[in-house]
Amino acid sequence: MDSDKYPGTTSRRRFVKGVLGASVLAGVGTAGGAAVTTATNPAGLGGGNIEFLGIELVEGPAPRGMPLIPVEIGDDGTISGLWPEAEQRDVGGRSVAVAQTDVGGTTYSTEWFQYCGIQDIPAIDPEADQDNTFRYDESSPYDWQSEDVTAGDPMNVADFEDYNSWGNGIGQAGLGKPATGTWRSDGVDSEETLPVQVLRIADSEADRMRQDPTMAAWLDAAAPENVLAWLSKCTHFCCVPGFKSTPQSTQFNAENDVYCPCHQSVYDPFSLVSESFVALPRPEGE
Ligand code: FES
Structure with a gap:
């Protein structure tokens, strides 16, 4: 008898735990939904439902596009991502640092990038004093990057001169020239970098995109010399996707x-769409 009681108790506890675990997970899964905001906001800063502009998701299990980064090109050709001046705002009775600004009629906010763990890294803090230059990364899938430039160097628009004809044997040539890099990640642990993809779009594609008013506004305000950039974090499970980065893409x-x-x-990097999602809050004390 006694020996029967223990297994019974144990399995009941397990069952209760399992139910709790499942309901918590279900809440997170509904998602991005209100459950996440309610559960996490008291313990973090910022986040919540936010509209963003991104490259359009056209296939697969990811829930939405990847957020764009407004580009700036310096007098010497250096390519950087815009990080708005941070200011303190009253959010739900608390003072929270917010970095947002109008870009071509769209409210651009650094909260666009608060997903997939990015919300936890120090460089995402609106007030973090980081270098905004895009820098070439170490493990680029593009031969031109390993041959012509050095990892860690600032990206420069002069490196993309052949953007109207570039190709690498994957798909069609002449759509634009891509690069992979990091942003606001100088001197930080490689686990804590912001991965970016830059694509200098071919003139023919940019002309086609400009037929759409939303895309024209973004290209004019935030893609000088056709240099488009986005955060390279898949909105599904956070892998780093790529433009013409693997022949495997042909099969799909x-x-x-x-x-x-x-x-x-x-x-589709040639289609920019407005979407919304629940940005995750940054940790306290950052
Ligand atoms: S499709 Fe799953 S991580 Fe990109």
């Missing part, structure tokens, strides 16, 4: 798009 009709090798999500 994604050879002229941005392809995520983890679960075959496909994004």
